[in-house]
Amino acid sequence: MMLSLLLLVFLVELGAHLVNTVGAATINNILWNLYLAIPTQTSKQVAEQKKLQKEYLTIRRDLNATSSQDQFAKWAKLRRQHDKLQDQLEKNKSSYEASKSKFDSTVNILRWLTTTGLKFLLPFWYAKQPMFWLPQGWFPYYAEWILSFPRAPIGSVSIASWQTACTGVVMLMSDMITAILGLLLGAKIAQKQPAGAAATGEKRKETPNSQQLRNKKDS
Template sequence: MLNPIKSVPIRRKVAGESIEDSRYLQASLSLSGLYSAAASQRSTCRHRRSLLSGKGAQASAARFPRPANMTRVLLTILAVELVAQFINAVGASQINDLIWTLINYLPISTSKAAAEQRRLQADYLKIRRELNATSSQDEFAKWAKLRRQHDKLLEQLDTAKKGLEVARSQFDKYLTAIRMLVTKVPQYVVPFWYGKEPMFWLPYGWFPYYAEWIISFPRAPLGSVSAPSWQLACSGVLTLLSEIIIFIGKQLFTQTKTKVPMPVSATKAPKASTQPKEKLDAKKEL
């Protein structure tokens, strides 16, 4: 096809020749602009069709570069949101208590201190029971001896508790820092770092322009899913699933709780039925 700018004759003003109007030049320029726009649109359509048909792998790699570790990034974001949702559902304090209890059974310094505290507490309770069972007037010597042991064990128990409280506070600080590094930091760093990279591409023509713009917000290419959008979708789905699981668990727990008192009412029924018989027997005796 010939270029329209070459097909329109343009003549300058020469003596003895006709003069062409300048509108020919404007028309030729507008035709050339329309031709270039139509050509670029046709090339874009051919490129999108080749992407959909699977024949434009090299063109897609050149125009839409995608890192090879996007699947790893997708799974990383999903795992981080899963861990964060689990911590929010169970509770950070409950998780700290569970980990602290498990660590105290390992051969470390805090486990030895916890075992010593348990031993002192058992001895203290034993001496206290004996002290309460001993009379200070009848057995004063024994009572005084038990009292001294009681005060000594109480002082040792308070010292052990203070040491464990200091160790527990440090443990909670370390565990909170680890939890922040595992959940909060990746939740902000990963979407920001991969904000310009497409996680995956949406099917062409399935969504309107404004939907593609929102899904690719803030910096991903138009028509793709950005890292913040993928993170928001994972968080919403996991929150919905956790609420469904909690609701089902509550329903099952309430059903089992209502079924337990039934045998108690059945055992109380015969006692109520025997009361009129006892009254009748008493009336007969009278």
């Protein structure tokens, strides 16, 4: 139980950091695309919308290529089909936006409950429960009191202290990964620069002034 609680606190802190780093809107779009990949009523509506839109563009192209004076009957038929499809697309668009808005609201609530909500709930619920015990006699009393704050037994690590430690570890891991990626990217750019510099040097030619100065030095 304790091991699972320790891991749960760490995963909550990691999830909250990922949400803040990636962004809520980006996560919502990823989850929405995954949801559309599932055979649901919404995914069927989206597929139908794409089909209607393709048909609409075809009729619109034919309508623009048809003269209303020379081919009035054909033009009128295409015009009716065009207007009908346009109205249907507008209705489907409204339905799609309503479904997307409802989906985003649900995801936002679930994300808040599983990140921010748990970050407040877990320390409150397990405030008196020690996460693990410190080795006896290794730390002075004031250090044990701080680590057990607010209501865990003296000599143990409280969930609030463990949560703070997890936040620090997650931030450290994030900074380390960012630094490693920055070094790798810088190394790739540095490898490309000599070739580019050489190519630039080959294209450069001596100007008449520089050549005259060199001749004066030689003389």
